[in-house]
Amino acid sequence: MSKAQYPAPLFPPYRFGTVEENLFRGSYPRQRNHRFLRRLRLRTILSLTPEPASPDLHAFADRHGVTLIHVRVDRPREDVIPLSFARCAAALRVMVDAARLPLAVAEYGRFLGDEDDLIDRKDVVDFVERFAGEVELPAAATAPVVATVD
Numbered sequence: 001m002s003k004a005q006y007p008a009p010l011f012p013p014y015r016f017g018t019v020e021e022n023l024f025r026g027s028y029p030r031q032r033n034h035r036f037l038r039r040l041r042l043r044t045i046l047s048l049t050p051e052p053a054s055p056d057l058h059a060f061a062d063r064h065g066v067t068l069i070h071v072r073v074d075r076p077r078e079d080v081i082p083l084s085f086a087r088c089a090a091a092l093r094v095m096v097d098a099a100r101l102p103l104a105v106a107e108y109g110r111f112l113g114d115e116d117d118l119i120d121r122k123d124v125v126d127f128v129e130r131f132a133g134e135v136e137l138p139a140a141a142t143a144p145v146v147a148t149v150d
Contacts, residue, residue, distance in 0.1 A: 011036055012033060013026035026106060027106065028106045038064055040102055043099075044100040044103040045067075049073060050072060073087065
């Protein structure tokens with residue numbers, strides 16, 4: 001009697017979700033999430049974290065031709081929004097560039113939403129509507145393999 005062979009399980013990043021077609025979001029990926037991310041055929045991972053990408057994520061990106069972009073977002077503190085307008089504009093510039101899709105936004109915790117939310121389409125739309133005319137998003141330029149916005 002032979003034992004049935006099952007494929008290895010897929011583990012999406014914590015709170016992974018689809019914002020819209022080819023735009024995903026979730027918490028910062030760990031090594032066990034790499035197989036799941038590979039199936040998305042990502043072109044870009046936008047990291048919204050206090051620290052640059054981990055060596056594991058760099059290795060994953062190098063192996064699979066994924067561009068890593070890091071926009072530094074400090075950890076939230078009481079009554080302090082950890083994301084400046086310039087950093088938000090930089091993140092939005094990446095997210096709206098069709099050449100970077102499919103794209104995953106990876107972050108550690110709170111970003112634009114409340115305590116239990118990760119970035120979602122409504123948050124981005126609300127931000128853009130609130131600051132329309134105040135934030136200029138220049139045309140996308142050719143990006144380096146890894147970029148960091150401080």
